[in-house]
Amino acid sequence: MKQASSPLRRGWTTxxxxxxxxxxxxxxLHGRGFPDPVTITLPGGxxxxxxxxxxxxxxxxxxxxxxxxxxxxxxVTHGALIRADLAPLPPGSGIVFRAGxxxxxxxxxxLPLPPxxxxxxxxxxxxIDAALRDITPQGADVAVTLSxxxxxxxxxxxxNARLGVIGGLSILGTTGIVVPFSCSxxxxxxxxxxxxxxxxxxxxxxxxxxxxSERAAQALLGVxxxxxxxxxxxxxxxLKYLRAHPVARLTIAGGPAKMxxxxxxxxxxxxxxxxxxxxALGTLARESGLPQPRCAAIAAAVTVAEALLAAGxxxxxxxxxxxxxxxxxxxxxLGPATDVxxxxxxxxxxxxxxxxx
Numbered sequence: 001m002k003q004a005s006s007p008l009r010r011g012w013t014t015x016x017x018x019x020x021x022x023x024x025x026x027x028x029l030h031g032r033g034f035p036d037p038v039t040i041t042l043p044g045g046x047x048x049x050x051x052x053x054x055x056x057x058x059x060x061x062x063x064x065x066x067x068x069x070x071x072x073x074x075x076v077t078h079g080a081l082i083r084a085d086l087a088p089l090p091p092g093s094g095i096v097f098r099a100g101x102x103x104x105x106x107x108x109x110x111l112p113l114p115p116x117x118x119x120x121x122x123x124x125x126x127x128i129d130a131a132l133r134d135i136t137p138q139g140a141d142v143a144v145t146l147s148x149x150x151x152x153x154x155x156x157x158x159x160n161a162r163l164g165v166i167g168g169l170s171i172l173g174t175t176g177i178v179v180p181f182s183c184s185x186x187x188x189x190x191x192x193x194x195x196x197x198x199x200x201x202x203x204x205x206x207x208x209x210x211x212x213s214e215r216a217a218q219a220l221l222g223v224x225x226x227x228x229x230x231x232x233x234x235x236x237x238x239l240k241y242l243r244a245h246p247v248a249r250l251t252i253a254g255g256p257a258k259m260x261x262x263x264x265x266x267x268x269x270x271x272x273x274x275x276x277x278x279x280a281l282g283t284l285a286r287e288s289g290l291p292q293p294r295c296a297a298i299a300a301a302v303t304v305a306e307a308l309l310a311a312g313x314x315x316x317x318x319x320x321x322x323x324x325x326x327x328x329x330x331x332x333x334l335g336p337a338t339d340v341x342x343x344x345x346x347x348x349x350x351x352x353x354x355x356x357x
Contacts, residue, residue: 011071012050013173014082015124016042018146020050021084023131024064026142028057029086030135034064040131042176043123053081061087061142070178075185076157077148077169085145093141095129102151103171108164108226110199111192119160119170120146127176146171159189162225163196187237193229194241200226203247207231207238209254209269216349217253233258236267239333246337252330253343256319256353257304262342263325267333281307281318288321290314319344319353327355 024038037049055064063085070078089096099105099118106113112122132140148154151168155161160170172185190207197205206221207229208214214228231238235252242250252262258269260276263284282299286292290311297310298318308315323342330340344353 009071011069011073011075011078011178012048013124013176013178014068014077014080014148014169014171015121015127015173016040016048016176017050017066017068017082018084018120018124018171019127019131019176021052021064021066021082022086022128022144022146023134024052024055025062025084025086026132026135026140028055028062028064029088032135034062038064040127040176041134043127044175044177046176048176054083058085061085073178075178076154077151080148080150080154082171083147083149085147087143087145089141089143091141095125095132095140096143097125097128098143098145099168100145100147102148102154102168103146104151104155104160104165104168106164107166108196108200110196111164115164118146119165119168121170121172123174124171127173159193159230162228162230163189163192164226183234186232187234190229190231190234190237191241194238194245194247197226197229198245198247202227204249204251205229205242205247206251206253207235208252209233209258212347212349213253213255213343213345216345216351217251217343219349220343220351221251233268233270235262235269235330236333239267239330242338243333243335246335248339250330250334250338250340251343252326252340253345255346256308256322256344259326259342259344259353260304260322262329263322265329276304276307278302278307281322284321284325285311285314285318288314288317290317316352320355323353323355 019040020038028034034055036052039049053065053067065083068077068080097120104119106117155169206217261269278301279299282295285298286295298307301307311318326342342355
C-alpha cells in the first residue's frame, strides 16, 4: 500500500500517448521497424519513452497503440488504449487528422477547433507533427486516425457532450504530462464551457458547485444546457476567466457551506482548503438583525449546518446574508463588466438563500 507521504506519480496525457503511437507507426512505414519503447519530445523538452501495447501493418499503412498511464491521477482515460493508424497520402497533402472509434468531433463554436473537426487538440497535433519530422525531417504526407476503443462510453463520464464534443473523447494535453490532482483538466473544461457559451451568443452563464445546485438553478432560471458551467470547487477558475472574457450576467449556485467560503473571500471551495469562519458567520447574523443569543450560537458552531440550526427561523435571513457577501466577494474578482447573483440551495434543491430580492 502506498504510504501517505509518498510522492504522487505523474502520468501522460492522451496527446502524448497518441504522439508515441503515431511516431512508432511512421517509423515502421519508413523501414525502421516499430521502436519499443518509442521516445518522443514533449513541449517542455522532456523525452519520455513509451512501451507499445500492440502494433501492426496493413495494406494501406501501419498502426501502433499505447496504454494510457495517468500516474496517480484519477483520470477517466487511465488504462485506455490509444491507437494511431497511419496511411500515406499523395505529396503535398500534409498531415490530415481523423477521428476513429471513441474519439469525438467538435460540433459547437468556441473550442480550440472549429465545428466538424475531430477532437484532437492543437498541441497534440503539433506534437505529432514534430514526432513524425523526427523520422522524415521534410515533413509528412499522411492520414493520422486516432482511436480510443470504448472512448464513447468513457466520454459519458466527462463534460464533452456539454462542450459540444460528440461521439467520444478528446485528445488533450498542453504539456504532455498529467500532474496528479492538479485539476488542470477541470479548470480547462470551465474555460472551454465559457468559450462555448460566449461563441453561441449567450449573455448569462450559471456556475454551480454540484449537480443538485446546477439542476435547481437551471429550473429556476430557465437557461439552456450550454449556459451551465460545472465549476465544482473552482470558483476562482470561473471568476478570473470571466474577468478576461466577460459575459453580461453570471449566476453562482451552491450549498450554504461552499457559498459561506466564497463569502469569506475563498476562491477554492474544497474542504481541504480550510473550514468556514464561524465567528464571521456570527457577525453576518448580527448585522442581519438576528437575536444576540442566536448570533452567539452561530459564532460557536463547528459547521455551517450547525450554524443554520442555531439560526432557527432566521436561517433564511442568514443564508441571504451569506449570498449577498459572496456576491460582493465575487464582484471584486470579476470586475464591473459582469453582473453576478448568488443562489444557495439545500441538499434537496430548495432555494434557501439569494443575493438579490
